[in-house]
Amino acid sequence: MIAKKLLTTIAFAFVLLFSGCAEDDFNEVDGLCPLVLSTVPEDGDIDVPLNQVITATFNEKMNPTTITGASFTVSANGTLIDGTVTYSNLTATFTPSSLLDEDTEYTGTITTLAKDERGNALQENYVWSFVTVLPLPEYSVEVSSSPSIGGLTAGGGLFDQGTAVTVTAVPNVGYTFTNWTENGIQVSTSANYQFVLIADRTLVANYTLIPPAQFAVNTSALPVAGGSTTGSGSFDVGSNVTVTATANTGYTFVNWTLAGVQVSTNANYTFVLSANTTLIANFAVSAYTLNVTAVNGTVVKNPDNATYNNGDNVELTATPNSGYEFLNWTGDATGTNNPLTVLMDGNKNITANFVLIATAGGECATPAVDLGTAGNYAILAESGISTTGTTSVTGDMGIFPLEATYITGFDLILTAGAAYSTSSLVTGKIYAPSYAVPTPTNLNTAVNDMHTAFTTANGLAVDVTEYMAGNLNGQTLASGVYKWGTGLSITNGITLDGGGVDCAKFVFIIDQDLTVGDGAIITLANGAKADNIFWMVAGSGAMLGTTVQFQGNILSKTLISLNTGATINGRLLAQTAVTLDAAAVVKP
Numbered sequence: 054m055i056a057k058k059l060l061t062t063i064a065f066a067f068v069l070l071f072s073g074c075a076e077d078d079f080n081e082v083d084g085l086c087p088l089v090l091s092t093v094p095e096d097g098d099i100d101v102p103l104n105q106v107i108t109a110t111f112n113e114k115m116n117p118t119t120i121t122g123a124s125f126t127v128s129a130n131g132t133l134i135d136g137t138v139t140y141s142n143l144t145a146t147f148t149p150s151s152l153l154d155e156d157t158e159y160t161g162t163i164t165t166l167a168k169d170e171r172g173n174a175l176q177e178n179y180v181w182s183f184v185t186v187l188p189l190p191e192y193s194v195e196v197s198s199s200p201s202i203g204g205l206t207a208g209g210g211l212f213d214q215g216t217a218v219t220v221t222a223v224p225n226v227g228y229t230f231t232n233w234t235e236n237g238i239q240v241s242t243s244a245n246y247q248f249v250l251i252a253d254r255t256l257v258a259n260y261t262l263i264p265p266a267q268f269a270v271n272t273s274a275l276p277v278a279g280g281s282t283t284g285s286g287s288f289d290v291g292s293n294v295t296v297t298a299t300a301n302t303g304y305t306f307v308n309w310t311l312a313g314v315q316v317s318t319n320a321n322y323t324f325v326l327s328a329n330t331t332l333i334a335n336f337a338v339s340a341y342t343l344n345v346t347a348v349n350g351t352v353v354k355n356p357d358n359a360t361y362n363n364g365d366n367v368e369l370t371a372t373p374n375s376g377y378e379f380l381n382w383t384g385d386a387t388g389t390n391n392p393l394t395v396l397m398d399g400n401k402n403i404t405a406n407f408v409l410i411a412t413a414g415g416e417c418a419t420p421a422v423d424l425g426t427a428g429n430y431a432i433l434a435e436s437g438i439s440t441t442g443t444t445s446v447t448g449d450m451g452i453f454p455l456e457a458t459y460i461t462g463f464d465l466i467l468t469a470g471a472a473y474s475t476s477s478l479v480t481g482k483i484y485a486p487s488y489a490v491p492t493p494t495n496l497n498t499a500v501n502d503m504h505t506a507f508t509t510a511n512g513l514a515v516d517v518t519e520y521m522a523g524n525l526n527g528q529t530l531a532s533g534v535y536k537w538g539t540g541l542s543i544t545n546g547i548t549l550d551g552g553g554v555d556c557a558k559f560v561f562i563i564d565q566d567l568t569v570g571d572g573a574i575i576t577l578a579n580g581a582k583a584d585n586i587f588w589m590v591a592g593s594g595a596m597l598g599t600t601v602q603f604q605g606n607i608l609s610k611t612l613i614s615l616n617t618g619a620t621i622n623g624r625l626l627a628q629t630a631v632t633l634d635a636a637a638v639v640k641p
Contacts, residue, residue, distance in 0.1 A: 087169040088112040089179040092161060096181035103155065103185055107136075107147040109163050116168045120145045124166035129159050155188045189214040195255045196220050203228040203260025212250050219247040222258035226329050229269055229287045231259040263287050263329075271331045272296050279304040279336025288326050295323040298334035303363035303398070307335040339363040341400045346384075348572075348600065349377045349407040361397040369393045371405040380406040380637050381443045383618055387635075389443055406600065408445065408620045408637035417585040421534075421558035422510045424606070425502025426495065427626055431481065431640035433499055434613075434627045437461070440478065442617065442635025448624075449481040449640075453496035457485035462633075481640075503626045507608045510589045511562055532557035532581070540565035540592060546573040549604065551580030558585050559605065565592035567607070571616075575604040583622040584641035597621070597636075 093108045094101045107127055120140035125147050127134050135150040145163070153159065163179040191213055196206040208220030222244045224230045233241040234257050240246070246256070263269050267289055272282035284296030298320045300306045309317045310333050316322065322332070340360035345352045350373040361367060370392040371379045381389045385401040395401060420428075427433055431448025436455050440462035452460055457467070457474065465483060467474035472489040473482035486493045516533035523537045529548040541563045551557030557580050561567075567590045577583065586605030588595065594612035597603055603621040607613055613627045615636035622639050625631050 085113055085169075085173070087115060087167065087173055087175050089163050089175070092181050094183040096183070098183040100186045101153070101159075101183050103152040105149075105153060105185075107149070107159075107161055108144050109161070109179070110144045111167075111169075112143075114143060114170050115140060115145070116170050116172070119166055119168040121166070124164045126162045126164070127159055128162070129154065129157050134159075153185045155185055158182055158184050192250050192253045194218055194220065194250065194253075197257055198222070199257050199259050203262075204230065204258060206258045214251060216250045217247060218250050218254075219245055220256055220258075221245050222260075223273075224260050224269065224271060226271070226331065227263055227269060228260040229263055229285075231261045233258055266290060268326050269329045270294055270296065270326065271329075272298075272334060273332075274298070274334050274336060276336065279338075280306065280334065282332075282334045290326060292326050293323055294326050294330075295321060296332055296334075297321050298336075300336055303339050304336040305339050307337050309334055341397050343367055343395065343397065343400075344402045345369060345405065346402070347371065347405040347407070349374050349602075350379065350405060352405045363398060365397045367395045367397060369395060369403065369405070371407075373407045377407040380408045380445055380618075380620070381635060382406070383442075383635060387442070404600070404618065406618045406620075406635075406637075408639065417556035417582055420556075420585045420587075421513075421560050422506050422587045422606075422608075424506045424624075424626070426499040427503040427506060428624065430499065430624065430626070431638050432625045432631050433503060434625075434631045435500060435629060437630035438463075438633075439630070440633040440636075444478050444633045444635060445637040446479045447481065447637075447639040449484065450479060451484040451496050451499060453486050453493075453500045456487050457483075460485065503608065504628070506626075507589060507610070507628070510560055510587055510608065511591070513560055513562070515562070529578075530559070532559055534558075534560040534562070536562040536564075538564050540568065542568045542570070543573050543575075544570040546575060546602075548576040548578055549581045549586065550578045551582075553579050555580045556582050556585045560587045560589065562589045563591065566590065567592075567595040567609075569595075569597045569601050569603060571598035572600050573598065574602040577604055582641065586623065 088111065089109050090112050091110045094105060117140045120138060122138050125138045125145050127136060127147050137148045139146045160180060160182045163175060165174045165178060167175045191211050193211050194209045196209040198204050198206050202225060204222055204224035206220065206222055208218065212218055222230045230244045232239045233246045235255060267287045269287055270285055272285045274280050274282050278301065280298055280300040282296060282298050284294065288294050298306050306320045308315045309322045311330065340362060342360055343354065345354065350371055353370045355368045373379050379391055382393055382403055383406060384403045386393060386395055386403045429449060430451050431446055432438055432450040434452055437459040438450060438452055457465060463476040463478050465474040465476055470489055472492045473484050476483060484492050484496055486496055513534050515536040517535045519537055520535055521528060523539050523541045525547050526544045529550050532551055532554065549559050567588055583604045588605055588607045590607065590609040594614060595607050595609045597615045597619045599616045600618040604623060606624040606626065608626045609628065611629045613625045614632045615634065617634045620637040622641060624640055625638060
């Protein structure tokens with residue numbers, strides 16, 4: 054039949070090839086007429102699967118723009134169904150948006166809107182039909198006990214064909230489970246027998262009376278979803294029997310009980326058998342702790358419990374202190390959603406990060422170090438600016454001489470011909486040397502100003518040298534110019550005291566590295582402002598640890614790195630690169 058239909062179609066195609074297409078009552082054509090040679094499913098097909106993709110193959114290449122949802126339709130009972138139409142290699146494909154209905158006739162249609170590459174249209178609608186598969190049959194599972202007093206059975210009923218069915222046999226005291234049989238033939242020796250249903254089943258759970266010289270041990274789990282047990286069976290009187298309880302995910306083993314009385318808290322319980330014994334392994338839903346850390350703000354847990362059951366949801370709401378704003382969550386939860394819903398499926402430690410809000414009047418009229426046009430940027434680097442995690446930058450960013458491709462993690466948005474790009478992570482503009490004028494010239498000037506500022510600052514008259522041998526931990530520093538011939542390490546934070554002078558100057562000249570320990574805080578007091586604080590780093594880089602709260606402008610001969618949750622009220626001016634990890638930078 055299929056061969057006959059195909060030969061007929063091919064014959065018709067040859068007729069059109071040599072005779073051309075009739076112009077009466079049809080679209081005017083040029084050369085060979087387009088034809089539908091075959092379809093999947095074919096016309097008249099039955100038992101078509103519900104996930105069928107429908108195709109039509111033409112005798113020649115078609116104009117893809119004419120193969121659309123208007124020229125290729127599929128309907129059921131006169132109603133068009135939703136789907137996606139594509140075309141490739143002579144074949145048009147209709148992919149339904151959802152599974153087809155059972156036992157339903159569908160009609161496919163290729164209309165005369167379909168045209169070949171020369172503009173020749175299909176001369177008449179091509180229509181075919183097919184029928185989907187019938188609904189799955191339903192089968193019964195019957196279970197019974199032999200002898201009837203030997204035990205209980207469960208799991209019978211009506212199920213769809215292909216369903217995975219589990220039947221369960223539970224022996225009564227004095228009996229043990231032997232096997233499952235069907236028509237007298239053993240089908241399983243497991244009390245929990247699972248099978249895929251393809252026909253009616255009549256199953257018998259067979260039990261055996263325990264001989265007087267033995268006793269039965271029966272185990273079960275409570276709740277059933279909590280876990281599983283092993284060790285049931287018949288054993289000689291006086292023998293040592295071991296039963297084992299294994300908790301499922303989300304549960305923990307509690308104890309073994311006999312007639313409601315605890316006999317062991319060990320999941321592997323060994324005892325001497327002296328009578329028929331029915332043991333219950335008790336399980337409890339796992340309880341987890343939620344530890345939340347917040348600095349410069351608070352977090353409210355709802356509900357606020359000491360522990361939470363597996364699967365509980367807890368809502369965390371972060372509220373910043375005055376002068377701060379919420380940045381993000383880190384630890385066992387990430388993101389910027391506030392409130393945040395946490396699924397308790399284990400012990401969790403979560404940190405709410407807050408950043409200082411830039412305030413008006415933060416700039417100083419006569420800073421100790423003239424940054425020139427470099428002061429216009431929150432971040433300025435020569436070889437790269439990168440971020441991972443949810444970073445926040447308030448102020449402009451720039452890179453020179455390398456191109457914008459060396460700014461990574463910010464998903465830059467650039468309008469053609471624009472002088473700057475933007476990013477969802479930056480409240481400000483982003484500049485690169487390939488952008489429209491005057492950006493290249495401005496960047497070149499800013500980088501030169503950065504170098505000049507670095508040189509000028511290192512030539513300032515020094516007030517204090519080698520203070521605390523470069524190891525600061527909780528000290529309060531007066532304004533002035535400090536210099537270290539080595540590196541500078543700040544562990545638990547320091548206070549910069551302006552002595553009542555507005556915009557008191559602080560310049561820190563560091564011949565090697567600047568290292569700020571995790572959680573360290575730079576506190577400003579009595580007139581000290583971030584805009585007039587300068588950290589000049591000549592070593593291999595300035596490294597700020599996690600959750601550091603930093604103040605001032607960092608000018609580095611090389612790298613500047615901010616680790617997870619670090620914040621700075623100041624500028625990052627690097628002669629190589631700046632790297633950020635879920636950090637915040639606020640230009641004064």
